[in-house]
Each structure stands twice: as C-alpha cells, then as structure tokens.
Amino acid sequence: MAQSVFEELLVYVGFGPDDAEALHALLPLARPHFGHISEVFYARILEHADARQALEGGEVTVGRLKGLLVQWMESTLAGPWDTAYFERRSRIGRAHVRIALPQHYMFGGMDLLRRELATVLDEARLQPPERGRRMRAALDRILDVELGIMLHSYEEDREVQRLQAVRTLTAGLSHEIRNPLNAATLQLAVLERRIRRMPPQDQADSLQPLVLVRDEIRRLDRLLEDFLQFARPHELAREPVVVETLVQRVADLLSTDAERRGVRLSLQLETGLRARGVESRLREVVLNLVLNALDASPSGGEVRVTSRSAGGEQVELRVEDDGEGVDPELRERIFQPFFTTKPQGSGLGLAIVQTIIAQHGGNLRLEHTEQGGASFRIHLPSATAPPPPRLS
Ligand code: HEM
Structure with a gap:
C-alpha cells in the first residue's frame, strides 16, 4: 500500500x-x-x-x-x-x-x-x-x-474470506502434489543407485538427465514449501524479540549472497528495541524483504535495513533498495498471492510477509526512497505495548 x-x-x-x-x-x-x-x-x-x-x-x-x-x-x-x-x-x-x-x-x-x-x-x-x-x-x-x-x-x-479460500485450496493441492513427488524422489534414488553400479563410462549419459529431474523436483518442493507456509494457519505464541539480533542474523545469512551480487548490505539498528512476536516468523519476514531488495538492487548498489522506535508502542523496520522501485500499477498487486514479476518466483513471498505481519497486529507499507528505490516499512507492536487485538 x-x-x-x-x-x-x-x-x-x-x-x-x-x-x-x-x-x-x-x-x-x-x-x-x-x-x-x-x-x-x-x-x-x-x-x-x-x-x-x-x-x-x-x-x-x-x-x-x-x-x-x-x-x-x-x-x-x-x-x-x-x-x-x-x-x-x-x-x-x-x-x-x-x-x-x-x-x-x-x-x-x-x-x-x-x-x-x-x-x-x-x-x-x-x-x-x-x-x-x-x-x-x-x-x-x-x-x-x-x-x-x-x-x-x-x-x-x-x-480475509477470499484469502481463507485460497489458503484451503493451496494447502489441499500442495499435499496432493507432495505425496507423488516424494514417491518420485524415492524412485529416483533407486535409479541413481542402479546407475552407479553401471560401468563408469556408461554412467554419465544416464546420470545427467537424472540430476536434471532431481533439481526440478527440488525446485517444485521448494515451491510447495512456500505454498504450505502461506496456507498453514499459525497460532502465534508471541514473546519479546530483539530486533537487532533478528536483523543481524538475517544479514549474516545473506552476507555471502550480497557480496556475490556486489550489493552492500548496510544496517542501522537502534539498540534495545524489542518487538512482540515470534522470532522465526519475523525472521522470515526480514529474510524475504532483504532477498527481494537484493534482487532489485543493481551491482554496486546498497540495501539498507533500519530499525527505530515509533511512538513507544511500535517498532519500525525499513528495508530499502537502490532498484527502480515498484511500478505504481503493480503496488497493490505485488501483495496478492501468486502474483510475481520473477520468472522463478512462487508469487507468495510478499503475501506470506503480509500475512505474518497482520498476524502480529502490525502493518506493512510500500513506499519509495528519494532515489526511487523501493522502501518497505513495517510497523510491529513493541514488546512494551499492550497485546494487539486478534485480526480474525
Ligand atoms: C453508521 C453509524 C454507526 C455508528 C457510528 C455505530 C457505532 C457503534 C459503536 C461505537 C459501537 C461499539 C463498538 C465497540 O467498541 O464495541 C457499535 C456496536 C454495535 N452497533 Fe453500531 N454504529 C453504527 C451503525 C449501526 C447500525 C445501523 C446498527 C444496527 C442496525 C448497529 C448495531 C450495533 C450493534 C449490535 C453493536 C454491538 C456489536 C457487538 O456486539 O460487538 N450499529 N456501533
């Protein structure tokens, strides 16, 4: 928004x-x-x-x-x-x-x-x-x-009702697809063992397509994981989460990736800030947003993650990139499930992010930086705020 x-x-x-x-x-x-x-x-x-x-x-x-x-x-x-x-x-x-x-x-x-x-x-x-x-x-x-x-x-x-219907459908379909996919993975392992027993000079020809199929299955599996993440309703047991540690962990995880892309990952984090939430879910939010920001930034660019207190009862987290920003016509659509501009994307990253933030009683906004890059701003209840009302 x-x-x-x-x-x-x-x-x-x-x-x-x-x-x-x-x-x-x-x-x-x-x-x-x-x-x-x-x-x-x-x-x-x-x-x-x-x-x-x-x-x-x-x-x-x-x-x-x-x-x-x-x-x-x-x-x-x-x-x-x-x-x-x-x-x-x-x-x-x-x-x-x-x-x-x-x-x-x-x-x-x-x-x-x-x-x-x-x-x-x-x-x-x-x-x-x-x-x-x-x-x-x-x-x-x-x-x-x-x-x-x-x-x-x-x-x-x-x-909410529409999302609920999409979730139910997604969960059902994902389980249906996952079972035969698991069976295929097992059969692939059997096939691989047989190939490895063949004379070495005959192995390459058979192994190459097998590896391709295995990679595709892995990709499908990751997509299904995304679908299930989005579809699974989570009961949140919220507790104080130290924002600095949360962001730092994500930054450590992505530092090699950022380096490889030639993008600088810079953090400006107010110390002592604590949000009320579930650490693993909030990490997923930051991870998704920083990954998107890295994707959007050109080599030589910078991704900035900042956090600060917003009015005592809220914690503000911003993820900004040096990309071209989001086309105004796409600003609403990028949060919709299954909408993606990336050839390999599931279209669920931002939908998951938004769902998690709403579950925490927070909000997410898309703005733009002075240079025109995308700026995602999150507000989350701070650990000192009274518990937020349930949304659904
Ligand atoms: C359009 C102008 C209206 C205003 C400004 C208004 C205002 C309010 C307010 C302030 C509350 C208290 C919410 C809370 O804090 O719990 C409330 C609840 C309620 N209103 Fe309205 N209302 C409007 C229209 C209506 C109409 C047209 C009806 C009935 C036909 C209605 C029936 C109710 C009922 C039954 C509740 C209690 C809901 C509950 O049990 O939580 N309201 N309304």
Missing part, C-alpha cells in the same frame, strides 16, 4: 487543519445534544424489524450502545484524527462485521447522524453564517471518512 487507507480517505475528502479547527468549535455546541441524538439513532433501529434483530440483549445492550455512540460522537469531533483514531474506528467497523450487520445499514446510520448533527448546527444560527458553513463542511468530511472506514471493514472481511 502506497498510502494507508486512512491517509487516503483523509486526502480523498480533503480533510485538513481548517476542518480540525471547525470540528473543535462545533464540539461544545453539539455535545449537549449527543444524548438525544443517540436516543433517536437507536429508536430508528428499533422501529426497523430487520435492524432490530441485531440488538440482541434488549434494553441493556441498547443502553450500553447508546453510551458508546455518545462517546463516538465526542471523539469524532474532538480527534485527534491520527493512526490510533483509525485503529479504534476499524475496531468499531469490525464489531459490525462480526455480528454480520448488512453493510447497507451503515449508509442509513451515518445519514441519520449527519442529519441530526447538521440540525444542531442549523438551529445554532451561527454568525457570520460562513462559520456555520465551515463547520458543516468539516462535519461532512469527517463523516465521509467514518463511513469509508466502516465500509473498509467489510472490504477487509471479504479479503
């Missing part, structure tokens, strides 16, 4: 500092009406035979939800409209998805809130009228963003 969904939404609706100011000014005017608006909101839902069914638990649930809606209005107008805000809103979106609330209810719900809040503004008859108009525009923008986040939660859920 070149930009986070939230940033994209803010830019799309044109939400800026003036809007933030206008919403802050609107808040004290609107606050006395939040309780009433919340009553109207749930009264409307209760009038609707199908929507009413969502409110299991009767009055107690409705009472709790009314309170939560009041808090929601307060924070919508108060901000700050930052990443934490987006995360909280996404959780609300996921709460609706979890109870299978039809997506179109969100339009009706948001429309009601918009009209009720606009009425408060109209009735305040602000002077000069321009003040009121600015507040109304800001209100429209932030509610558009809110609706966008709600709808994005449904989109995410569809993506």
